[in-house]
Amino acid sequence: NAGVTQTPKFQVLKTGQSMTLQCAQDMNHNSMYWYRQDPGMGLRLIYYSASEGTTDKGEVPNGYNVSRLNKREFSLRLESAAPSQTSVYFCASSGRTALIEKLFFGSGTQLSVL
Amino acid sequence: AQTVTQSQPEMSVQEAETVTLSCTYDTSESDYYLFWYKQPPSRQMILVIRQEAYKQQNATENRFSVNFQKAAKSFSLKISDSQLGDAAMYFCAYRSARNKLVFGAGTILRVKS
Numbered sequence: 001n002a003g004v005t006q007t008p009k010f011q012v013l014k015t016g017q018s019m020t021l022q023c024a025q026d027m028n029h030n031s032m033y034w035y036r037q038d039p040g041m042g043l044r045l046i047y048y049s050a051s052e053g054t055t056d057k058g059e060v061p062n063g064y065n066v067s068r069l070n071k072r073e074f075s076l077r078l079e080s081a082a083p084s085q086t087s088v089y090f091c092a093s094s095g096r097t098a099l100i101e102k103l104f105f106g107s108g109t110q111l112s113v114l
Numbered sequence: 115a116q117t118v119t120q121s122q123p124e125m126s127v128q129e130a131e132t133v134t135l136s137c138t139y140d141t142s143e144s145d146y147y148l149f150w151y152k153q154p155p156s157r158q159m160i161l162v163i164r165q166e167a168y169k170q171q172n173a174t175e176n177r178f179s180v181n182f183q184k185a186a187k188s189f190s191l192k193i194s195d196s197q198l199g200d201a202a203m204y205f206c207a208y209r210s211a212r213n214k215l216v217f218g219a220g221t222i223l224r225v226k227s
Contacts, residue, residue, distance in 0.1 A: 031213040040123070042205060042219035050213040059115075059216065088157070094213065103149070103215070105159040 003027070006091045006106030013081045013113045021076040021089055021109050027102075029095030032074035034058075034066060036087040037108075043090065049074055081113045116141045118208050120218035127196045128226050134181075135191040135221050137206030148182065148189045149207040152200075153220070162204070165189065193223075201225040 004025045013019060025032065030051045035043040035058075045058030047066040055066050063085060065077045074093075078085060091106040117140045127133035139148070150162040165173045165182050172180050177197075181190045193200055206218040 031215075033215055035217070040219060042120070043217035045214070045216055048214055056212075056214070058214070090159070092159070092215070094209075094215070103159075103161060108157050 004091055004093050004104045004106040006089075006109060008109060009107065010110045011112070013078075013111065015082060015113060017081050018077065018079050019081065020078075021091070021111075022073070023075060023091030023106060024073045025093040025104065026072065027093060027095060027104065028071065029093040029104075030071070031094045032068065033092040033094075034064070034074070034076045035090045035092065036060065036085075037090060038087050046076065046089075083113045085111065086113045087111060116143070116146075116208050116210060116214065116216050118206050118216050118218035120206050120221050122221045123219070124222045124224070126224045126226060127193070129196055129198060131196055132192060132194045133196055133223065135193075135204055135206075135223065137189045137191070137218055139187050139189065139206075139208045141187070141208065141210070143210055145211045147209040148180075149209070150178070150180070150189075150191045151205045151207060151217075153203040153205060155202075159205075163191065196225050198225050198227060 007022045033048045034046040044060045049055045049068040052071045067075050089109040094103040119138045146167045148165045152160045163175045177194045179192045203220045205220045209215045
């Protein structure tokens with residue numbers, strides 16, 4: 001099925017460990033996003049990529065890095081995880097097909113940093 | 115920077131009644147898009163309705179309609195004939211011309227039978 005594939009679904013890290021969240025879309029979308037969702041704070045934009053080869057900071061980029069590897073893939077890296085990064089992470093992609101704009105979300109990653 | 119504010123953390127509505135969820139945003143841009151998304155407990159994000167800023171006519175999708183006031187930077191969602199399946203978290207979102215997509219904090223909607 002077409003959509004956004006996000007891995008892993010769950011992850012537990014110790015403070016200081018590093019990890020990469022993977023995201024891939026097969027809809028030929030130009031734009032891709034990484035969000036974190038915390039109770040009472042909604043979805044906060046970490047980084048986004050408006051097109052292949054470009055990335056821009058969102059609202060909460062500190063402690064994260066991203067790579068737009070190609071048009072399909074947009075990864076999020078935590079270099080040194082902190083308990084404040086415990087959250088649910090969502091990848092999303094958007095594009096226009098037949099003049100209709102669509103936004104698709106991955107199923108989310110529950111990350112706990114101990 | 116663009117911001118989206120949803121001032122109602124939680125709302126309740128009786129089944130078959132009408133409820134309005136509020137959203138305001140701040141931007142200096144003239145060209146942008148606004149969205150309402152629904153997030154049920156499954157965490158899936160579902161598009162409810164979208165509005166292009168250049169269109170004066172308010173968008174409608176079946177029981178869902180918006181009141182878009184561009185000058186006031188307000189974008190409220192009206193749900194008519196509320197159903198139990200409407201219960202969810204609702205997010206208002208703003209997308210800039212450069213494709214930056216920002217969400218509000220969300221409003222939990224409870225539907226009473």
